[in-house]
């Protein structure tokens with residue numbers, strides 16, 4: 001009896017292995033067309049661009065982007081984003097998910113004053129607003145359409161919560177509040 005059990009187990013293992021081999025070969029087909037290129041990139045070799053011109057994010061004016069990698073088949077963008085001091089990003093959704101790592105400055109969202117090394121994930125559930133009282137840089141990966149959907153009214157009625165800690169921040173927050181009072185986004 002004990003021998004039969006061992007044989008049965010071995011057979012099951014073999015079938016399981018075949019299944020896993022099949023799923024690997026299916027994966028190979030599914031990833032056909034994806035960009036598998038290995039990359040090592042100096043930060044200095046990629047320029048910052050205004051997203052007001054580039055139009056990847058469709059956020060309120062003032063965000064800069066540095067696109068490091070883009071796979072049109074996977075619809076994945078790896079990039080940096082830079083928010084000026086005082087910038088407010090309204091509550092929004094997007095059809096892509098994003099993983100964010102703060103690399104410089106402060107990102108204030110969901111009651112947290114996030115600093116370099118801290119992390120954010122967002123998808124199609126409304127999230128934000130975000131305040132960047134002293135400016136911020138992040139590394140971000142989007143998978144899907146990175147266009148942000150937000151309401152102008154939400155931004156204009158926003159009341160700042162987080163205080164700037166730097167001179168640049170104080171100036172930036174004041175400027176952004178004035179700009180919103182003037183109805184500008």
Ligand SMILES: [Fe+2]
Pocket residue numbers: 092093094098122123127
């Ligand atoms: Fe988001």
